[in-house]
Amino acid sequence: MEVDSLASLQADAQQCQAELDELIAEVASLRRGEIPESHVPEELTELRSKNAELRYHINFLKKSIAREGGECAPMQENGNTSKCALTLLSEIFSKAFNAAFPEASGQVQVGVTPSTNEKFGDYQCNVAMPATKYFKKVGKNISSVEIAERVVEKLVPGSLIGSTSIAGPGFINIKLNLDFVRDATLCILKNGVSPPRVDRKLRVVVDFSSPNIAKQMHVGHLRSTIIGESISRLLEFVGHDVLRLNHIGDWGTQFGMLIAHLMDKFPDYKENVPPVADLQEFYKESKMRFDSDPAFKSRAYEAVVRLQSKEKDIVKAWQLICDVSRKEMQSVYDRLDITLLERGESFYNELMIDVVKDLDRRGLLSLEDGRKVMYPQEENLVPMTIVKSDGGFTYDTSDMASIRHRVGVEKGDWLIYVVDSGQSSHFKQLFKCAQIAGYVDEKTRLSFVGFGLVLGEDRKKLKTRSGETVKLNDLLDEGLQRCREKLLAKGRDKELTPEELKRAQEAVAYGCIKFADLVNSRTNDYICSFDRMLDDRGKTAAYLLYSLTRIRSIARQAGVDTAELRKSITKLDLDHPKEIKLAKQLLKYPEILLTILEDLYIHPLCDYLYDLSSTFSEFYDNCYCIVKNRTTGEIESVNMSRLALCEATAQVMEMCFKILGIRTVDRM
Numbered sequence: 001m002e003v004d005s006l007a008s009l010q011a012d013a014q015q016c017q018a019e020l021d022e023l024i025a026e027v028a029s030l031r032r033g034e035i036p037e038s039h040v041p042e043e044l045t046e047l048r049s050k051n052a053e054l055r056y057h058i059n060f061l062k063k064s065i066a067r068e069g070g071e072c073a074p075m076q077e078n079g080n081t082s083k084c085a086l087t088l089l090s091e092i093f094s095k096a097f098n099a100a101f102p103e104a105s106g107q108v109q110v111g112v113t114p115s116t117n118e119k120f121g122d123y124q125c126n127v128a129m130p131a132t133k134y135f136k137k138v139g140k141n142i143s144s145v146e147i148a149e150r151v152v153e154k155l156v157p158g159s160l161i162g163s164t165s166i167a168g169p170g171f172i173n174i175k176l177n178l179d180f181v182r183d184a185t186l187c188i189l190k191n192g193v194s195p196p197r198v199d200r201k202l203r204v205v206v207d208f209s210s211p212n213i214a215k216q217m218h219v220g221h222l223r224s225t226i227i228g229e230s231i232s233r234l235l236e237f238v239g240h241d242v243l244r245l246n247h248i249g250d251w252g253t254q255f256g257m258l259i260a261h262l263m264d265k266f267p268d269y270k271e272n273v274p275p276v277a278d279l280q281e282f283y284k285e286s287k288m289r290f291d292s293d294p295a296f297k298s299r300a301y302e303a304v305v306r307l308q309s310k311e312k313d314i315v316k317a318w319q320l321i322c323d324v325s326r327k328e329m330q331s332v333y334d335r336l337d338i339t340l341l342e343r344g345e346s347f348y349n350e351l352m353i354d355v356v357k358d359l360d361r362r363g364l365l366s367l368e369d370g371r372k373v374m375y376p377q378e379e380n381l382v383p384m385t386i387v388k389s390d391g392g393f394t395y396d397t398s399d400m401a402s403i404r405h406r407v408g409v410e411k412g413d414w415l416i417y418v419v420d421s422g423q424s425s426h427f428k429q430l431f432k433c434a435q436i437a438g439y440v441d442e443k444t445r446l447s448f449v450g451f452g453l454v455l456g457e458d459r460k461k462l463k464t465r466s467g468e469t470v471k472l473n474d475l476l477d478e479g480l481q482r483c484r485e486k487l488l489a490k491g492r493d494k495e496l497t498p499e500e501l502k503r504a505q506e507a508v509a510y511g512c513i514k515f516a517d518l519v520n521s522r523t524n525d526y527i528c529s530f531d532r533m534l535d536d537r538g539k540t541a542a543y544l545l546y547s548l549t550r551i552r553s554i555a556r557q558a559g560v561d562t563a564e565l566r567k568s569i570t571k572l573d574l575d576h577p578k579e580i581k582l583a584k585q586l587l588k589y590p591e592i593l594l595t596i597l598e599d600l601y602i603h604p605l606c607d608y609l610y611d612l613s614s615t616f617s618e619f620y621d622n623c624y625c626i627v628k629n630r631t632t633g634e635i636e637s638v639n640m641s642r643l644a645l646c647e648a649t650a651q652v653m654e655m656c657f658k659i660l661g662i663r664t665v666d667r668m
Contacts, residue, residue, distance in 0.1 A: 083196070083197050083590075084196050084587070084588075084589075084590035084591045084594065085122075085123070085160065085176060085180075085184070085587055085588075085591070086110060086111075086112065086123065086588075086591040086594075087196070087197075087590075087591075087594070088160055089110040089123055089125075089160065089161075089174060090107070090108060090109055090110045092155065092156075092158070092160065092161070093108045093110055093125045093127065093151065093155075093172075094106070094107050094108040095154075096108075096151050096152070096154040096155045096156075097127055097131075097151050097154075099154040100147075100150040100151050100153065100154045101131065101147070101150070104131060104134055104135070108125065108127045109125075109127075110123050110124070110125045110174070111123065111124055111125075111126070112124075112588070112591065113173065120165070120167060120171075120173040121163075121164075121165065121173035121174050121175045122174060122175055122176050122584060123173075123174040123176075124171055124172065124173055124174065125151070125171075125172040125174065126170075126171055126172075127147070127148075127151065127172075128144035128145070128147040128148040128151070128169070128170030128171075128172070129144050129169060129170055131144070131147045132144040132147060132170075135147075143170075144169045144170030145166060145169065145170050147170060148166045148170040148171070148172050149166060151172065152164050152166065152172060159177055159179065159180050159183075160176065160177055160180050161174060161175070161176070161177060162175045162176055162177035162178060162180075163175045176584065176587075178574060178580065181574065181580065181583050181584055181587065182571070182572045182574055182583070184587050185572055185574075185583045185586055185587065185645070185648055186569070186570075186571070186572055186644075188586060188648045188651060188652065189566055189569060189572075189644055189647060189648045189651070190566055190567075190569075192651060193589065193651050193652055193654075193655040194590075195237045195238040195239060195590070195593070196238060196590035196591075196593050196594050198238050198239060198240070198597070201239050201240055201241065202240050202241070202413040202414050202445075203240075203241045203243070203410070203411050203412050203413050203414070204235050204240045204241065204242050204243070204412065204413065204414040204415075204416065205242075205243045205245060205406045205410055205412040205414070205415050205416065206228055206231060206232045206235070206242060206243070206244050206245065206416045206418065207228075207245050207247050207402075207415070207416065207417045207418065207419075208224050208225060208227070208228020208229070208231075208232075208244070208245075208246070208340075208416075208417075208418035209221060209224050209225040209228060209246050209333075209338070209340060209418075210224065210246060210247045210248060210249070210419070211246075211248055211249070211329060212248065212249035212250075213248060213249060213250045213255075213321060213322050213325040213326075213344075214254070214255075214258055214279045214280075214282065214283045214321055214325050215279070215280060215283060215325075216279065216280045216328065216471050216472070216473070217328070217329060217332050217471070217472040217473070218469040218470060218471050218472055219454045219462050219469065219470045219472060219475060219528070220420070220454070220469065221472060222454060222472055222475070222513075222517065223420070223451045223452075223454060223517055223522070224418045224419060224420070224451070225332075225333075225336065225338055226336070226513075226514050226517045226518065226661065227418050227449065227451055227517070227518065227522055227602060228244070228416075228418035228449075229244075229336070229337075229338050229339075229661045230514075230518060230602050230659060230660055230661050231416065231418065231449065231600055231602065232244050232339075233658065233659045233660075233661060234593065234596060234597070234602075234605075234659050235597075237593075237655075237658075237659060238593065238597065240414075243341065243410060243412070244339060244340050244341060245340070245341055245343045245406075246340040246341065246342045246343065246344075247343060247344065247345070247402065248329075248342060248343075248344040248345070249344070249345055250322055250344035250345055250346050251344065251345040251346040251349060251398075252304075252345070253300075253301075253304055254283075255303070255304065255307060255318055255321070256300035256301055256302070256303040256304035256307070257286045257287065257289070257290040257296075257297075257300040257303075258282070258283065258286050258321050259300075259303040259307065259314060259317045259318060259321070260286070260296060260299045260300040260302075260303045261282070261285060261286035261289060261296075262274060262282075262317050262320070262321065263303075263317060264296075269316075269317060269320060270313060270316060273320065274320060279321070279324055279325050279328065280471075286300075308349075326342070328473075331473065332472050332473060332476070335473075335476055335506075335510065336476075336510060336514070336661070337510075337661060337663065338661075343402075345398050348398045348401040348402050348405065351401040351402075351404070351405055352393050352397045352398055352400075352401045354401075355386075355397065355400050355401045355404060356372070356386060356387055356393075356397065358437075359374060359386060359400075359437060360372070362437075364436065364437060365386055365387075366383070368383075369389060370389030371385050371387060371388055371389050372385075372386050372387035373385050373386060374386050374396075374400075374433050374436075374437075375433075376428070376429050376432035376433050376436070377432065377436060378428075378432060381425065381428055381429050381432065382425075382429070383429075384396040384400070384429050384430070384433050385397075386400065395426075396426075396429075396430070399426075399430050400430070400433065400434065400437070400439070403415065403430065403434045403439055403440065404434070404437075404439040407439055407440050407444055408439070412444070413443070413444065413445065414444070414445040414446075414447070415440075415444065415445070415446050415447070416447045416449055416600070417447070417448050417449065418449040418451070419448070419449070419450065419451075420450065420451055420452075420453075421450035421451060421452060421523060423448075423450070424448060424450050427448040428448075431446045431448075434446075447600060449522065449600050450522070450523060451522040451523060452522070452523055452524045452525035452526065453525040454517075454525075454526065454528050455525050455526065455527045455528065456527070456528065457527060457528075457529050459527065462528050475513070475528075476509070476510065476513070478530065479509040479510065479512065479513050479530065479533075480505060480506065480509045482509070482530045482534055483505050483508045483509035483512070483534060484505050486508075486534050486542075487501065487504060487505060487508075487668075492504065492668065495667075496667060496668075500665070500667055503663075503665050504665050504667070504668040506663070507545060507662070507663040507664065507665045507668070508534070508541065508542055508545060508668065510662075510663070511541040511542075511545060511657075511662035511663060512530075512533035512534055512540060512541040512542055513533065514541070514660060514661055514662055515533075515540060515541035515544070515606060515660065515662060516528065516529075516532070516533045516540070516541075518602045518603060518605075518606055518660055519539060519603055519606040519607075520603060521601060521603050522601060522602065522603070539606070539607075539610045541662060543613075544609055544610065544613055544653070544657075545657075545662070545664065545665070545668060546668060547613040547616070547617075547653070548650060548653050548654065548657070548664055549665065549666065549667055549668050551616065551646050551649055551650045551653070552650055552666055553667075554625055554626070554643065554646050555643060555646065555647065557626060558625070558626050558635065558638045558643060559635075560638065560640075560643055562647050565640065565643060565644055565647060566644075566647065569640065569641070569644045571641070572641050572644060572645060573641040573642075574641075574645075576619075576622065576623050578618050578619040578622045578623055579619060579623055579642065579645060581615055581618070581619070582615050582616060582618075582619040582645060582649065583645065583648075585611065585612050585615045586612070586648055586649065586652050588608065589608070589652050589655075589656075592604050592605055592608045593605070593659075602660070605656055605659060605660065606660070608656070609653060609656045609657075609660075612649065612652065612653060612656075613653070616646075616649050619645070620646075623639075623642055624639065624642075625638065625639050625642040625643050625646060626638055626639075627639075
């Protein structure tokens with residue numbers, strides 16, 4: 001392609017656009033912009049169609065020139081971001097449909113062909129059927145097959161589509177151009193796994209984990225912590241500015257009894273740090289006294305008032321309790337590679353006062369039974385209690401203050417709350433009331449990410465034998481122990497160094513706990529079974545981590561430096577059907593991420609990771625990467641193209657694991 005051709009086409013397009021704009025302006029002045037589509041002059045329709053075609057030609061010509069100049073493929077368009085094949089195809093078919101039927105123009109969606117029908121193509125466009133219904137409504141009788149044929153006619157030849165076919169009542173089956181698949185896969189190999197391009201980079205505030213001070217983290221906090229971390233990693237990968245907040249319970253009446261108990265049990269707490277190792281037990285002791293001793297109960301309430309008044313000695317006692325609890329929480333976060341900024345309820349204490357004043361001043365609060373409440377203006381939602389009858393604040397108050405702060409001060413465009421599904425009604429209330437108060441507007445995206453329970457193998461809430469909630473550290477310890485036993489039973493201690501064995505033990509144990517959570521639809525309850533988690537067969541982290549180490553071992557076995565391979569490789573052969581299938585599977589990665597960004601369900605990424613591993617196994621069983629002498633066992637040849645495909649697969653798998661928050665190891 002010559003650059004002059006591009007300039008010529010651009011000039012034609014500009015001239016055509018100018019003529020189109022002039023005609024539109026003339027028509028608008030005569031009819032004040034109220035012309036029905038059926039009365040649009042034929043010349044205008046032709047110009048619109050011609051303009052769409054020219055723009056489409058230019059778009060593909062630009063991409064062709066860019067590729068001639070050394071760029072890998074349209075998959076690598078903006079720096080380190082990329083448009084996935086599915087997005088590109090949707091754009092292409094939208095333009096083709098609009099060129100074929102400008103009177104019914106709109107966005108066209110292309111979908112992935114179901115795995116059972118892969119022989120028909122890689123993707124499918126089903127625009128013809130809904131378009132037929134539209135034309136019937138406006139009095140035109142056009143068959144869905146004819147619509148599909150006219151759309152295909154308007155497709156401009158390019159580097160992405162290899163072939164199309166029409167099946168049934170107008171399904172357009174699409175096969176990718178094999179050169180595009182080669183180039184896009186080569187891009188992954190050379191440039192790393194690029195995130196899909198998002199329309200706009202947002203400031204996202206993710207609220208997750210949220211344990212309570214003085215209570216040990218338990219399995220009830222597990223899902224929020226794991227899901228919230230994975231969502232945050234995905235949002236960061238695609239380029240959003242993410243603020244991870246830990247909205248811990250560090251304020252309220254319970255602190256009065258804890259402080260009073262601390263003062264009684266350790267009267268020298270101001271000079272010597274109290275040896276409070278087990279805050280859970282300390283909490284139980286104070287609660288027992290609070291329930292049985294009226295004098296202690298009175299001192300506890302007094303301590304609350306003194307804390308709210310910021311009395312120095314009382315604040316010190318409160319900080320001591322928080323510090324002990326915070327240290328224990330951090331041990332869990334360190335083990336699970338969780339990053340969070342603590343922003344407890346105490347942070348919003350002063351802000352709650354301002355919220356109440358603001359809502360009161362604007363007449364948004366109603367007085368009911370001594371309480372100040374705010375109605376969400378929906379019949380099925382109960383009002384939020386902003387001020388209790390005794391003048392105290394509630395969780396509703398702190399949540400209103402926090403949402404106001406997250407939008408007004410933190411400049412959040414998108415607020416995400418990762419909380420158990422039992423809180424769904426509360427967050428419907430919160431979002432509605434925040435909108436009424438003007439703390440969020442129509443541009444602010446609000447997401448409640450609800451999740452189900454962690455169950456024991458008896459399908460009841462996971463409990464200890466004594467009936468208590470399982471502590472999270474205890475669960476992690478059990479995972480480590482079970483994993484070590486499994487590795488030793490396989491003789492891994494004889495193959496790995498002590499350091500490698502420890503890394504493998506932690507990666508598999510913590511990875512299995514995370515994957516067992518994330519592989520399920522988050523709204524469902526799931527059964528916590530270590531036997532199932534640590535099974536190295538099926539859809540488990542143990543199996544997938546082993547698959548990755550096996551892929552990595554192929555290059556080591558061949559004596560090939562993968563870093564050098566990525567630099568030197570210039571072409572992938574993709575001659576075998578299983579090679580092509582694997583490469584196409586790699587290209588679906590950004591499509592999965594874009595789907596997750598819509599509804600924040602993580603399990604499709606786990607499904608994709610498993611499917612990719614299975615597709616790789618098919619490839620490896622049918623395509624030899626290394627050929628050995630059957631007698632001597634010496635390597636006779638290495639297929640560098642297939643070895644490069646192995647490396648691209650490993651890169652994609654590693655990025656999947658990274659988003660899921662699962663550590664990988666070279667050997668296990």
